[in-house]
Amino acid sequence: MPPKRQIIRDHTAEANLVARRTVVSIVFVCVLMSIIIINLYQLQVVQYEDYQTRSNGNRIKVVPVAPNRGLIYDRNGEILAENKPVFSLEITPEEVGDLDATIKQLSALMSLTDSEVKEFKSNIRRQRRFKPVSVRQQLSHDEVALFSAKQHQFPGVSIEARLSRYYPFKDSLTHMLGYVAKINKKELVRLDEDDQLANYAATHDMGKQGVEKFHEKTLHGKVGYQQVEVNNQGRVIRVLSFEPPLPGRDIVLNIDINLQKKAQEVLAGRRGSVVITDPNDGGVLALYSSPSYDPNLFVHGISQKEYNKLLASKDSPLLNRATQGRYPPASTIKPFLALVGLEEGVIDETTEINDRGTYRLKNVDHVWRDWKKYGHGTVNVTKSIEVSCDIFYYDLAYKLGIDRISESMQLFGFGRHTGIDLLEESSANMPSRGWKRARFNEPWYIGDTIPVGIGQSYWNATPLQLAQALNFLINKGQRHTPRLIKGYMVEGAVDVLPVEIQSPIPIVDEYNWDIVLDALYGTVNRSHGTARGAFKDTDYVSAGKTGTAQLFSVAQDAEYDEENVSARLKDNAMYIGYAPYVDPEISISVIIENAGGGSSNAAPAARVVMDYYFSEVKPNGIALKTKKNASDSISQARVSANTAAIITTETSGG
Amino acid sequence: MAEAKFTTIKTTMLERLHVDGFLLFALMCLMGIGLVTIYSSGGQDWNLVNRQLTRLGIALIVMFILAQIPPMAYRRLAVYFYSFGLIMLILVLLVGVIGKGAQRWLDLGVIRFQPSEVMKLAVPLMVAWYISKFNMPPRSRNIAIGFIIVFIPTILIAKQPDLGTSLLVASSGIFALFLSGMTWRLIFFISALGGAFAPIMWFFLMQGYQKQRVLTFLNPESDPLGAGYHIIQSKIAIGSGGVSGKGWLQGTQSQLEFLPERHTDFIFAVFSEEFGLIGVIGLLFIYMCIIIRGLMIANHAQDAFSKLLAGSITLTFFVYVFVNMGMVSGLLPVVGVPLPLISYGGTSMVTLLAGFGILMSISTQKRLMSR
Known part of the structure; x- marks a missing residue:
């Protein structure tokens, strides 16, 4: 304890001292508050448009929508190349309670192979949990029927349809009609050179040979766009606007x-x-x-x-x-x-x-x-x-x-x-x-x-x-x-x-x-x-x-x-x-x-x-x-x- | 006459309960705003609101109880309180529970206890007690001891590491010293010393993640998806709110979860996005009312201890507001300081309202003392 040798306290002087310091504090507070307000004014008024744009950039994503490929008819209106829905079995991990159990049950029902399960599991790791991942593509009608009957037992598992090219006359027209297949790297480079990359943003397949290739531009059509609002994980919350794609033109051939x-x-x-x-x-x-x-x-x-x-055949079918x-x-x-x-x-x-x-x-x-x-x-x-x-x-x-x-x-x-x-x-x-x-x-x-x-x-x-x-x-x-x-x-x-x-x-x-x-x-x-x-x-x-x-x-x-x-x-x-x-x-x-x-x-x-x-x-x-x-x-x-x-x-x- | 009599009774009622009506009203306004904003930022989850309401209730009870205790009692208890806190802090470092990468909690079986929160009140109490024993302005020796009182817990808390709390604890003590009338010369000298100390802090005391925060603060765009993500998203939220805001529940940055820590430390960004500059100025006005009221209480307090304590509590409250708003809007590096009475969370809420309880005690119990 310090020795009590203090002078008698001057309470008024002390009160004045604290009062002065309080005033200084108020000034100090006001200055800092002003800085906050000036900064907010800068953000919310001066730079408002910039941040508004960035905010929209965060939430609004433009999703390309692939156009439907034009059909190909013969001279009498017979369809030679059509777009048929193909079905695939997809799992949305987020909606599935117990993923392993579901896969087990599904394997039993659809007789999934080990390699299918393995591929699915590796795919699933690369995807967001709310994005569906396919387990098996190109389901047969029987498989679709089999699963549809049991669908209620599999929450989060669904059958998805997408359009895919089909040639009903099979090998009758192959060389002339050609075919479409998945776009490869070389084609991507070429599309880029032709400024067509954006147009193909949502397209999976393109013409590889024959009429499908020669008339690719006509058949492909123009990409559409969907403006969607997404959250921070990219999940689509709602659709804001939709510019429908322009389908490819339907071609009629001279072929009978x-x-x-x-x-x-x-x-x-x-x-x-x-x-x-x-x-x-x-x-x-x-x-x-x-x-x-x-x-x-x-x-x-x-x-x-x-x-x-096909390549090795002496009859060169290609x-x-x-x-x-x-x-x-x-x-x-x-x-x-x-x-x-x-x-x-x-x-x-x-x-x-x-x-x-x-x-x-x-x-x-x-x-x-x-x-x-x-x-x-x-x-x-x-x-x-x-x-x-x-x-x-x-x-x-x-x-x-x-x-x-x-x-x-x-x-x-x-x-x-x-x-x-x-x-x-x-x-x-x-x-x-x-x-x-x-x-x-x-x-x-x-x-x-x-x-x-x-x-x-x-x-x-x-x-x-x-x-x-x-x-x-x-x-x-x-x-x-x-x-x-x-x-x-x-x-x-x-x-x-x-x-x-x-x-x-x-x-x-x-x-x-x-x-x-x-x-x-x-x-x-x-x-x-x-x-x-x-x-x-x-x-x-x-x-x-x-x-x-x-x-x-x-x-x-x-x-x-x-x-x-x-x-x-x-x-x-x-x-x-x-x-x-x-x-x-x-x-x-x-x-x-x-x-x-x-x-x-x-x-x-x-x-x-x-x-x-x-x-x-x-x-x-x-x-x-x-x-x-x-x-x-x-x-x-x-x-x-x-x-x-x-x-x-x-x-x-x- | 009946009317006049009634008013008199009412005033006495509040006075008897030792509640400062003005402060209570302003605090309630903030709590209301907080609940509304938590509802919006928490994905419209009533559970979150209910839990916050419970905490507010508990904190208000604590405040009310503390308001009943006369300032003299605080003065007597200051040393014990401070010593208790210090022991707890040391215990935390030895046997504390680790959570979120920091050792902050003591597990007491029933509840988890965060001693650093105690220090937010114990330090100003201790400093006010110590300084007010002597004539003011204090002598350099006393100031030095005051600083020791402040920095022992500050360093202990910084070591946990909890930069935000240590900052608040340090400032609460320093404000008491400032209000006691330490000379300006000393203030400048200490500021200069602090400036010189900064590089030492950087190289010897700050943890990697704390350094990263400072670097990120200096240039958030350098790592927009990593360390800079919080602050960039926060600024976008505030900026895109504009003058009038996007409207309650309409803030895209918060509703679509681009904004991290939406209902806790970054809730100010949610508020700014949805209510705009107008809303923010309204909010700042309420804060200013509380701060000015607190400083008035300090000014009108009857003894030096109460003055220093009340002023220190009020200015610390301001530090909360300034640091939080500063970090959320990109003026200050991100340190974990909540927006008082608005951010979701329990511990700091109780401490804050406990502080206001002491403030109310000082505000309402002076007449009893003067008699």
């Missing part, structure tokens, strides 16, 4: 599904392709490549094993033979060469050769042979097509020379992309001097030109190119680009797109075209025509050209399975044709690999499809019959009028 299926049927079990087009507008009525596969496999992600099986198959066109190109010969004046209607079965060039040792051992005898241009004389074309090719052949055949579309609305297209190859120099660094030899005359050597073409060239011929130089898309489905009616026309092939003398077309008529209808047998007794008049391609060298696996190798070295059978002869409606290009001769293998296949077209697709046989007779007489009249009746015109059938 029944004709397509017929083409599939004709090729069943064989490798090859059938392309059917409408010569009047280039519309593709059928485009089938065999063998095919089910595109639905790819929509939900094909397993590596199954994909490898290849679209109609647009990517590079085949030696063989005799099918004879009509085009004949036309060029006529137009160039190298030959005329009366030019004849004597075919003894062999062709030689001066100072060249090589002997080129006709397919017919002792030749066709005296052959003019018409007969050369009808009987498919090789010697005539060796000589024609020699006379034309590679430069003129190459240049003119490019006008017929050989060696070039047709421009069909598919990205899987090969330009194949129309050889030229320049090409050979670039490819092999070798000069072009005369000997190289001779086999070009019969569509062999370095020349190859896709079945679609052949169909297109035939259409150019039928239309006498008018060129329509082959098209799969016909137009858009708008409220149940087709909004037809304009036909795409290219500049026509220049004509010297239209009569030359008539000569060639008449020869195609003869091939089918006259007694020695190579396709006569195949088209015997048809109800319609058709014209065409057969082809049989020798496979000089075929890339084969290093496997000496003699039977297999020899089977794969057999000739390719080919046929191009159209009908009716007058006012044609369809043209066809058929190739069947390793099937043998064109007249005995490809032409009959073409006939089956044509018969089907005229009996089922366009069933007005009677009207056609009268047309047939009329056309025949026209053909006769033309030939006789030109006093060039080298060949007796015969009416086929009766």
Whole structure:
């Protein structure tokens, strides 16, 4: 204790002292309170808008909504690609009482596999507890029914539906239609480059091949947005506004599904392709490549094993033979060469050769042979097509020379992309001097030109190119680009797109075209025509050209399975044709690999499809019959009028 | 005449109960605002409101009981009270219960007891008792002893660690010293010393998370999803409230749970968001009324002990308000100080109202003493 030596306390002085200090305190309090108020004024008044924006940024989230993909119809309104709901079993962890027990019960009911449970458990850790996590995707109808009956026992477990692409005709349309599948990293990069990333923000799948890929932009549509209020965990509290997505446009194709299926049927079990087009507008009525596969496999992600099986198959099912198959066109190109010969004046209607079965060039040792051992005898241009004389074309090719052949055949579309609305297209190859120099660094030899005359050597073409060239011929130089898309489905009616026309092939003398077309008529209808047998007794008049391609060298696996190798070295059978002869409606290009001769293998296949077209697709046989007779007489009249009746015109059938 | 008589009786009634009517009314206003805001920030949970109501009831009873005890009794008990608190604090450090990363509680079996709360009252009592023994203004030696009285518990509490409470305890003692008339020269000297002491605190005394808080306070945007998240969200809540607020139950920052510690330390942000600048100024007005009333009580108190005690309690109350509002609005680093009488929570509520009980005792029992 301190000693009590204090002066007597001055209570008034002390009171005044405390009073002064109290006043100081009040001032101190007021100053600090002012600071608080100034700060709040700064926040709530001066910076109000900034904080208002940030507050909204916290709570308002924009959620993209995927547009529904456009449907794809055939020309008759049959749906070829649709959006079907698929069901998945989902668990919302937050709503489930005992997760382990639920999974156990669910495993018993739905017989979940261990890997499904394992995957679910790893997925669940990466998600917010109120976000549903799927246990099994693509439930079957039975599974949906099974669970639905017991749903009340599983709070927090539900079946969710979402739309997914489905191709009801499965493998019938695969190469042409393509398919959609999950967007991959590369595609994301490309979408980003095209400024389309935002548009795909909610989209899972995109077109990978075929029409689905080519018309991706049209089919996809425009993304919609939902403005939602979320809490700090991202849970949606309510929807503030909704800008609906713009669905993709529904596409109508020129394809006739029944004709397509017929083409599939004709090729069943064989490798090859059938392309059917409408010569009047280039519309593709059928485009089938065999063998095919089910595109639905790819929509939900094909397993590596199954994909490898497709990849490894010797029959290359992934290849679209109609647009990517590079085949030696063989005799099918004879009509085009004949036309060029006529137009160039190298030959005329009366030019004849004597075919003894062999062709030689001066100072060249090589002997080129006709397919017919002792030749066709005296052959003019018409007969050369009808009987498919090789010697005539060796000589024609020699006379034309590679430069003129190459240049003119490019006008017929050989060696070039047709421009069909598919990205899987090969330009194949129309050889030229320049090409050979670039490819092999070798000069072009005369000997190289001779086999070009019969569509062999370095020349190859896709079945679609052949169909297109035939259409150019039928239309006498008018060129329509082959098209799969016909137009858009708008409220149940087709909004037809304009036909795409290219500049026509220049004509010297239209009569030359008539000569060639008449020869195609003869091939089918006259007694020695190579396709006569195949088209015997048809109800319609058709014209065409057969082809049989020798496979000089075929890339084969290093496997000496003699039977297999020899089977794969057999000739390719080919046929191009159209009908009716007058006012044609369809043209066809058929190739069947390793099937043998064109007249005995490809032409009959073409006939089956044509018969089907005229009996089922366009069933007005009677009207056609009268047309047939009329056309025949026209053909006769033309030939006789030109006093060039080298060949007796015969009416086929009766 | 009857009317006049009635008024007289009424006044005497309140006086007899030793209740300061004005203070009580203002405190009740704050409690009401608190309950309304807790209801909104707690997700409209009546349980929360009910629990808070219970606490308020208990705290009010404590206040009422303490108001009945004459100031002289407090003066006599000061030393024992302080010593008891000090022992408890040491016990906490030795055998305390750890919760939320800090050792603050003593488990007494029935209840958990937080000795640092005791110190909020024990320190001003002790300092007021010690300083008022001598003539005022006190001599430097006495001031030094006063500081020792203040800093022993302050450091003990800071070690728990509980920065908020140690800050409140320290300021309650320092305010008593300030009011006693310590010279300005000494005040500046000590402030300078404090400034020099700050780096030592930083390197030797502050815990990692406390340093982090200070760093975050200096630049909250440096880590918007981590340490800076609280303060950023809080400022957004306050700022987006604007002048008139978003309306009760309409604060998106609080209702959608972007704001952390919504019904406890950060409740001021909820209030500001929903009631805007106008609401905040109203709230500050009530606080100011209480503080000025408290300082008036201090000024009119009859002896030095009461004056120092009343002033210290009032100014400490102000420190609560200022620190809480300052930290929530980004002026001060985040230290765990609740908004008095509004934040949800029990312990500090009881201490606060106990303080007001003492204040009321000083306010209402002076006449008895003067006789």
